[in-house]
Amino acid sequence: MSANEIESALKEIKDCQASHNTASCMFCKSVADCAKKNNFDQKMQNNLTQQLTALQSCQENKGFSSCLNCTELLECSVRNGYVAAVYLSMNKGNGGSFEF
Numbered sequence: 001m002s003a004n005e006i007e008s009a010l011k012e013i014k015d016c017q018a019s020h021n022t023a024s025c026m027f028c029k030s031v032a033d034c035a036k037k038n039n040f041d042q043k044m045q046n047n048l049t050q051q052l053t054a055l056q057s058c059q060e061n062k063g064f065s066s067c068l069n070c071t072e073l074l075e076c077s078v079r080n081g082y083v084a085a086v087y088l089s090m091n092k093g094n095g096g097s098f099e100f
Contacts, residue, residue, distance in 0.1 A: 010040075052085075
């Protein structure tokens with residue numbers, strides 16, 4: 001999933017939240033039947049799966065069981081992509097608020 005697809009999905013969910021005058025889908029009266037939220041959640045899950053696969057492949061290729069052993073730890077685009085995907089997946093597009 002490309003960065004543009006992620007940004008597009010995030011913009012769509014933010015626009016939807018704004019149109020329903022809410023900062024989070026969990027406070028929206030239409031959340032149970034919301035196709036936009038379901039679409040967003042599916043895209044975020046797909047992105048998280050892709051990023052995890054890329055991270056695990058990188059670790060395997062380098063012979064590591066953890067990124068902590070890698071000299072590229074803080075500058076690694078693969079790890080940073082995974083961290084961003086986890087963050088977005090956890091906050092459900094709410095920019096800092098986490099829904100569990």
